[in-house]
Amino acid sequence: MEGRSAVSPQPDGQVASPRRAPSQQRSRERVERMLAAASVLIAEQGSDAMRMGEVAERAGVSIGSLYQFFPDKRAIVWALAERHTTESQACIAAALKDVGDAEGLRQAFSELVDIYYRLFLAEPVMRDIWSGTQADKALRELELADSRANAGFLIAVLRRLRPDADPVALETTAFLVWQMGEAAMRLAISVDREEGDRLVAAYKRMALRELLAE
Amino acid sequence: MEGRSAVSPQPDGQVASPRRAPSQQRSRERVERMLAAASVLIAEQGSDAMRMGEVAERAGVSIGSLYQFFPDKRAIVWALAERHTTESQACIAAALKDVGDAEGLRQAFSELVDIYYRLFLAEPVMRDIWSGTQADKALRELELADSRANAGFLIAVLRRLRPDADPVALETTAFLVWQMGEAAMRLAISVDREEGDRLVAAYKRMALRELLAE
DNA sequence: TGCAAATGTGAGGATTACTCATGTTTGTAA
DNA sequence: TTACAAACATGAGTAATCCTCACATTTGCA
Secondary structure (H helix, E strand, C coil): CCCCCCCCCCCCCCCCCCCCCCCCHHHHHHHHHHHHHHHHHHHHHCCCCCCHHHHHHHHCCCHHHHHHHCCCHHHHHHHHHHHHHHHHHHHHHHHHCCCCCHHHHHHHHHHHHHHHHHHHHHCHHHHHHHCECCCCHHHHHHHHHHHHHHHHHHHHHHHHHCCCCCHHHHHHHHHHHHHHHHHHHHHHCCCCHHHHHHHHHHHHHHHHHHHHCC | CCCCCCCCCCCCCCCCCCCCCCCCHHHHHHHHHHHHHHHHHHHHHCCCCCCHHHHHHHHCCCHHHHHHHCCCHHHHHHHHHHHHHHHHHHHHHHHHCCCCCHHHHHHHHHHHHHHHHHHHHHCHHHHHHHCECCCCHHHHHHHHHHHHHHHHHHHHHHHHHCCCCCHHHHHHHHHHHHHHHHHHHHHHCCCCHHHHHHHHHHHHHHHHHHHCCC
């Protein structure tokens, strides 16, 4: 009924480095246990609801030890995220390494998407961390409903334009096109204006190609 | 140096309704002031860093009055978000209302994207609320860097396949295609499995069409 | 005018991130 | 082996914040 917890009231945005790097075998193992505990708790409850005391308890260490290696709560989440990106980048690089022609790209990319999809499905931690408006399920649902409503307007147009097309396919396309637009926007406003404009223009081209395709 | 604040440790995900709807003129005006104050503070510091005491102070009401109309912190953010989606949906519906043919769609959609883009640029509150991994700037930057790295692998392949193409355009395309993929994944895992699979398949088709275009 | 319902208040309860003084273990050099 | 500094471990305590609640005031209306 209350709610404190969280992440950081300072507007810093920096990730403090581990207060101390574990140099002995013993502490390295303990840090692993802390990360594993955090991973489980994030999967169960989300990173926001994860409590530091619980992480410590589950890892079998004291709260003080936790803070010996992680300067704050965000640092734990960050460490898990960084580990994940490192792994996934290696996987992607490998998949695209030997692509030589268009057909090769088609195959490699298709496999890559499948792998990535399975990875997303299997990693609750990443689901939590990367999910937009992550901390708040209600907001996420509002966002999804909003997207569906907006895609709905597009779908109505498409149905008028192509009454014989498969309605489900139309819906999927419109929904995806719209979602991608929101992704492009979010991205565009977080890079510099010039790149943002380019991205939006590229999105327009891409979206229209798909919307008007056959 | 500390950090409490936040949003909600309960795994509920429900948005409690206003504890009480403002029925008198006086209270309706005060609720408006509360929302306006919250809007400013979110724009300045982000929704996570926004403190309820500060909202109350800025609105010129007591903390108790705030909780009279908003059951918790998230409810304020939610109210602002809902207001925004209502407005933007009306705007989108209007833009697409009279589309009659493909050329009309092309024009209306193009204008719509521009409007939406400007809206995103102008609304810091929505930027904060909709931005993925919103609460944590460091995570958002890690995510962006990860995306750039992954797009980099794609770019390398595209350069090999089409050495004469404009490098900047290639980069933009690859970056966008990759970002859209991540958006599709995030979306796919938050809907049911069947729809998720459809979305991923549609994304593959779309991405390949764009990557292999020309 | 009287009264119930709506509204307003802010000190204080409860929870939680994080600190720090203190104790323990480890590696290492004499 | 022993001494000792550095690394590691601990958990009660501090500070910050969300939210409650008992009580005061204002409003609409019969």
